[in-house]
Amino acid sequence: MYLDRDTFDNLNTSKVGWQQQALDNIRQSNYFHRHYKGATKTQPDWIAFLNDEDVISSSKVLLHFELSRIFPEGYYVAIPDRACGIIVSSQCSGEILVEVQQMIERLYNDATTPMSPNLYPAADFQLPTGWSEPLKGDSTSAAILSLFGS
Numbered sequence: 176m177y178l179d180r181d182t183f184d185n186l187n188t189s190k191v192g193w194q195q196q197a198l199d200n201i202r203q204s205n206y207f208h209r210h211y212k213g214a215t216k217t218q219p220d221w222i223a224f225l226n227d228e229d230v231i232s233s234s235k236v237l238l239h240f241e242l243s244r245i246f247p248e249g250y251y252v253a254i255p256d257r258a259c260g261i262i263v264s265s266q267c268s269g270e271i272l273v274e275v276q277q278m279i280e281r282l283y284n285d286a287t288t289p290m291s292p293n294l295y296p297a298a299d300f301q302l303p304t305g306w307s308e309p310l311k312g313d314s315t316s317a318a319i320l321s322l323f324g325s
């Protein structure tokens with residue numbers, strides 16, 4: 176759902192906490208487990224959320240609460256296609272980083288709905304803390320973190 180200003184204002188008035196619920200809906204995706212990662216000793220080099228059947232793959236880059244714990248030293252975000260989000264560790268370098276950048280470029284060039292071939296600082300996608308924190312009592316965030324050993 177894309178929001179125009181009137182819908183945004185209406186939701187803010189009528190549905191307290193809707194932003195946090197919206198991000199929790201992304202966490203609840205049955206397809207969160209569909210990730211791909213490069214292996215390092217302490218954390219993944221990168222994670223890609225690709226063309227999940229629930230069509231919210233690129234939205235998963237907004238889950239800063241989890242991603243900042245998976246990548247405690249920082250990360251970058253790429254959205255080469257509207258249906259694809261890629262998270263790259265700020266510690267990723269050398270040959271692996273070149274391979275990831277080439278993958279992003281290929282995904283962008285072959286995209287159904289191209290967005291950008293660039294890597295962006297995570298801060299460009301960071302939402303207010305109150306929006307991005309998991310709902311109280313929900314264990315989904317812990318389950319997501321456990322996928323990555325965090």
